[in-house]
Amino acid sequence: EMAISSWESKSQPEVYAQASELMSLMTEGRWVRVYMTADGHLRVVDSVHTERDPVHLSLGTCQQLYLSLRIALLLAADNVGRAIPILADDILVNFDSRRRRGAARALAELAKTRQVIMFTCHEEVVSVLREVSDATNVIELAM
Numbered sequence: 200e201m202a203i204s205s206w207e208s209k210s211q212p213e214v215y216a217q218a219s220e221l222m223s224l225m226t227e228g229r230w231v232r233v234y235m236t237a238d239g240h241l242r243v244v245d246s247v248h249t250e251r252d253p254v255h256l257s258l259g260t261c262q263q264l265y266l267s268l269r270i271a272l273l274l275a276a277d278n279v280g281r282a283i284p285i286l287a288d289d290i291l292v293n294f295d296s297r298r299r300r301g302a303a304r305a306l307a308e309l310a311k312t313r314q315v316i317m318f319t320c321h322e323e324v325v326s327v328l329r330e331v332s333d334a335t336n337v338i339e340l341a342m
Contacts, residue, residue, distance in 0.1 A: 211235065217271035218264075221308075225263045225294075225301035233267065259293045263302060266290060270309050284314040291317075291324050300327050307332040 218233040222243065232244035243264055244250050253261050273285065287306075291299045303324075309315055310332065319325060328335045 214268070214271045214275045217274055218267045221267035221270055221305045222264060224305055225267060225298055226260065227297060227301060230260065230264070233264065259295065259298060262290070262293055263298060266302060267305065270305055273309060273313060281313070284316050285309065286316050286318075288318045289321065289324070291327075292319070292321055296323070296327075299324065300331065303327045303331045307334075310334065 215234050219231060222233050223229075223231045228246055230243050230245050234242055234244075236242055241253055241264075242250050243253065243256065253264055256264065291302050294302055306315055306317070306328075317324075317328070325337055329337070
């Protein structure tokens with residue numbers, strides 16, 4: 200309990216600050232803040248300061264919220280599991296083209312410190328990943 204409490208007091212603010220930056224990047228500034236309420240509920244704030252619970256977001260925006268939190272946790276835990284690659288299967292497919300680009304930028308940031316392996320059958324996802332990062336390597340699997 201003491202270890203969890205210590206982690207929460209030190210790392211949670213960093214994780215939510217990072218998730219807020221990533222969420223803003225993914226949504227082109229539409230959603231700008233992610234935080235946890237005192238009673239343990241996740242909330243997001245848009246650019247005009249409207250707060251929402253994740254259940255009141257569109258599917259794509261909700262997925263971007265959780266992706267921003269996952270990436271933020273991985274960035275905050277830079278000394279944990281560094282040798283383990285991050286695997287993702289078609290995580291950008293429910294995003295429109297503009298938000299897909301923002302999410303690809305966020306994944307490119309993660310890829311600077313972690314190995315990120317993505318699986319997709321969507322050519323437009325491959326294109327945007329190549330567009331946002333020169334370091335993108337594409338391997339096509341034969342059937």
